Amino acid sequence: MIQQKKAIVLGGTNPHIELIKQLQKRNYYVILVDYLENPPAKKYADVHIQESTMDQETVLKIAAENKVDLVISACVDQANITACYVAEKLGLTKPYTYDLAHKITNKGYMKKIMVKEGIPTTKYVYLEQNQNIENLELRYPVIVKPADACAASGVKKANDIKELSVYFEEAKNVSRTKSVIVEEFFTGIEVSAYCFVENGSARVVMISQRMSVIEGEKKVLKCYATVTPPNISKKAYEKIEVVADKIAKAFGLDNTALHVQFLINGDDIDVIEFAPRVGGGISYYTILQKTGFDIIGATIDSYEEKKVKLYLSDDGCFYSVNLIYGLPGIFDHLTGVDELINEGVIEGVFYHKTKGMEIGSDRASAGRVAAFLVKGITKEEMYKKIKTAIDRIDVIDIDGNCIMRKDLFLGNLDETSAIQ
Numbered sequence: 001m002i003q004q005k006k007a008i009v010l011g012g013t014n015p016h017i018e019l020i021k022q023l024q025k026r027n028y029y030v031i032l033v034d035y036l037e038n039p040p041a042k043k044y045a046d047v048h049i050q051e052s053t054m055d056q057e058t059v060l061k062i063a064a065e066n067k068v069d070l071v072i073s074a075c076v077d078q079a080n081i082t083a084c085y086v087a088e089k090l091g092l093t094k095p096y097t098y099d100l101a102h103k104i105t106n107k108g109y110m111k112k113i114m115v116k117e118g119i120p121t122t123k124y125v126y127l128e129q130n131q132n133i134e135n136l137e138l139r140y141p142v143i144v145k146p147a148d149a150c151a152a153s154g155v156k157k158a159n160d161i162k163e164l165s166v167y168f169e170e171a172k173n174v175s176r177t178k179s180v181i182v183e184e185f186f187t188g189i190e191v192s193a194y195c196f197v198e199n200g201s202a203r204v205v206m207i208s209q210r211m212s213v214i215e216g217e218k219k220v221l222k223c224y225a226t227v228t229p230p231n232i233s234k235k236a237y238e239k240i241e242v243v244a245d246k247i248a249k250a251f252g253l254d255n256t257a258l259h260v261q262f263l264i265n266g267d268d269i270d271v272i273e274f275a276p277r278v279g280g281g282i283s284y285y286t287i288l289q290k291t292g293f294d295i296i297g298a299t300i301d302s303y304e305e306k307k308v309k310l311y312l313s314d315d316g317c318f319y320s321v322n323l324i325y326g327l328p329g330i331f332d333h334l335t336g337v338d339e340l341i342n343e344g345v346i347e348g349v350f351y352h353k354t355k356g357m358e359i360g361s362d363r364a365s366a367g368r369v370a371a372f373l374v375k376g377i378t379k380e381e382m383y384k385k386i387k388t389a390i391d392r393i394d395v396i397d398i399d400g401n402c403i404m405r406k407d408l409f410l411g412n413l414d415e416t417s418a419i420q
Helices: 015-025 056-066 077-090 098-104 107-116 161-174 234-250 283-291 295-303 337-342 379-392
Strands: 005-010 028-033 047-049 070-072 124-127 142-146 156-158 180-184 189-198 201-215 220-228 256-265 268-275 318-325 329-335 348-351 368-376 394-397
Touching: 005 015, 005 056, 005 077, 015 028, 015 070, 015 283, 015 295, 028 056, 056 077, 070 077, 070 295, 077 098, 098 107, 107 124, 107 180, 107 234, 107 268, 142 161, 156 161, 161 180, 189 234, 189 283, 189 295, 201 234, 201 283, 220 283, 234 256, 234 268, 256 295, 283 295, 283 318, 283 368, 318 379, 329 368, 337 348, 337 368, 337 379, 368 379
Parallel strands: 005 028, 005 070, 028 047
Antiparallel strands: 124 180, 142 156, 142 180, 189 201, 189 256, 201 220, 220 318, 256 268, 318 368, 329 394, 348 368
8 A cells, every 4th residue: 555645735725725636636645734714725635734834943843743745835935935944954855945935035136136137127126124215216106015025915006205105114014024125116017927947948838917906095906807818919928938038047947837927018028026936816727728737736746856847738718817806894605606607607716715704905815705717719708708707796794795896807908908
């Protein structure tokens, strides 16, 4: 009888449901570590330990006590650091060194190397805790972000020094190192390039256009949809491929997923940031449907230090991931999704919240309840399906109230193509 291996999965996010399933198919007993009581991936793991994925010493202790063979996180930046730290301490396989994982999650270091290597990125200033924010020699408006936080946490657009002062303090409080990036605002189309680095060269697997709004008194940046393929020029596509490869070579990446965010203005491109991991949300599923490439399986191979052979196709269809936001409350369930799946209107629904979890509004992730994927042979078919889904889906709270944000949806790509 083959002895069962053990793996720790760091983070109970929705994409990690697929990660857990694939690990179990590979004969792993899966221990999920997540600080939440009931994260989406909990019921799929063999056991759930309620601890923070960012607590390196606690995760190290859990790994040592359980004599695990693998510590992995597919799409959470800070958890990747912990995974590599524990792997090095215990002599386990990993996709890259702890030192590299730690450095790359600091946007100041990232920007510094990109500028040095001639990788196009916006003009910026890296600020530590007690530095003066006046006379930064940047053109307003500017984007303020923590140097080492996940996703859009603490990211704000400041139009003047007064707003900058407020958002600088907010970003500093989110940052673990109390460091902040302030960069010039670049108007354009935001895209995510999902890549894989094979034999030291980055290959673009899929590119999606991100649709976002900045709203509310706290000016929260919310992505509400993605569209694949994006509405960009052929020249911009070509530049993305070149720049993604330059990033892989500049940072010494190989045999790993690589997620790069760009801003596109005509044929001009600028890198927002990147991470050597799978993209968040349900990008892994969209990639599988459109190209046939299993980027979650490839990530497991990467963590096991097995060479990945990239294989790609293109079904020629249009895809849109649509995020479902709710008004503040306690989530109970969604209505309408099963019927829409059975009718072929949506390809699937993926939950960010489980029953009993709080829906907030102070940051984008707090308000996200779920996401659904739509596929169309044409753009027109895709938009029609989105409208049908938005009309029929609802978010129900524990008191039976309908609390879905029906104002955030993709109606027409040409009307919502640029971040303002």
